[in-house]
Amino acid sequence: MYIIGTAAFVLFFINDYNDWKLKKKWLNASFVLGVTLLIISTVWMCVLGEGHSVLSKYPGMAVWVVCALSLFAQVYSLFFSFNCDEAYAGGGESESRYPCTVRMYALCRHPGVLFFIILYVGLALVTNMSFTGVVVLCILNILLIIFEDMLVFPAIFNGYDEYKRGTPFLLPNMNSICKCINDFRR
Numbered sequence: 001m002y003i004i005g006t007a008a009f010v011l012f013f014i015n016d017y018n019d020w021k022l023k024k025k026w027l028n029a030s031f032v033l034g035v036t037l038l039i040i041s042t043v044w045m046c047v048l049g050e051g052h053s054v055l056s057k058y059p060g061m062a063v064w065v066v067c068a069l070s071l072f073a074q075v076y077s078l079f080f081s082f083n084c085d086e087a088y089a090g091g092g093e094s095e096s097r098y099p100c101t102v103r104m105y106a107l108c109r110h111p112g113v114l115f116f117i118i119l120y121v122g123l124a125l126v127t128n129m130s131f132t133g134v135v136v137l138c139i140l141n142i143l144l145i146i147f148e149d150m151l152v153f154p155a156i157f158n159g160y161d162e163y164k165r166g167t168p169f170l171l172p173n174m175n176s177i178c179k180c181i182n183d184f185r186r
Contacts, residue, residue, distance in 0.1 A: 002136050005041035008034040009140040013147065020152040041137075046123055051130035060126045067122040074115035077104040099157040101167065107180040108168045110145045117141075145170070 011034030018027035055063055082100035104111040120134045149169065154160045168176050 002041075002133060004037050004044070005133070005137050006140065008037035008041060009137075009144055010034075011037065012144050016144070016148055016152045020155050038137075042120075042123070042129075045129040045133045046127035049128035049130050049133060051124055051128050051133075053126050053128070055125050063122045063126050067119050067126070070115045070119035070122065073104070074112050074119060077111040077115065081105065097157050099153065099160050099163045101163050103180060103183045106167065106183050107172045107176050108170050109149060109164065110170055113141050113145050114170060114172075142170075 011030040014027060015031040015034065018024055018030065053060065081102075081104045099105070099109075108114060117138050120129070120137055123129045124131050124134045149164070154164075157163075172180070
C-alpha cells in the first residue's frame with residue numbers, strides 16, 4: 001500500500017504547487033483526495049500490512065493512547081487551530097494571507113508532521129504496519145514540509161520569513177513550548 005500512500009503525498013505536493021503557482025480552483029480537490037488516500041493507505045497497512053505488533057497487551061494500550069492523542073493533535077493542528085478557509089482556500093492573487101503563529105504553530109512551524117511521526121511509529125508498534133511503510137510516509141511528509149517551508153509558504157504567506165526566524169522548524173524548544181502553553185492558557 002506504499003503506492004496509495006505515495007499517491008497521497010503526490011496529491012499534497014500538487015495542492016501546494018497549485019496554491020503557490022497555478023491557482024486553479026479545481027486542483028484544490030487534490031488535498032481532500034490526498035487525505036482520503038492517506039487514510040485508506042494507513043488503514044490498509046495497519047490491518048493487512050507486513051509488520052507485526054511488537055508490544056504486549058499493557059504497553060500496547062499505552063501506545064494506543066499516545067496514537068489517539070497524536071491523531072487528535074494532528075487533526076487539531078491541521079484543521080481547527082486556524083481559519084481553514086483562509087489557509088486552505090488558495091485565495092486569489094490580491095488576498096493577503098498570514099501564517100498562523102499561535103497555539104500549535106507556536107510550538108513549531110509544522111506541528112502536524114511532528115504528530116504524524118509519533119502516530120505512525122506508534123501504529124507500527126501495535127498493528128501490522130511495517131516500519132518500512134512508516135519510514136516511507138514520514139520521509140515523504142518531511143520532503144513535503146521542506147518544499148512548503150522553503151518555497152510555498154514564503155510566497156503565499158505575508159510575514160512567513162519573520163515567523164521562521166522565531167519558531168523552530170519541526171522540533172520544539174523550551175521557548176516555543178512555553179509560548180504554546182501560554183497561548184492555550186489565554
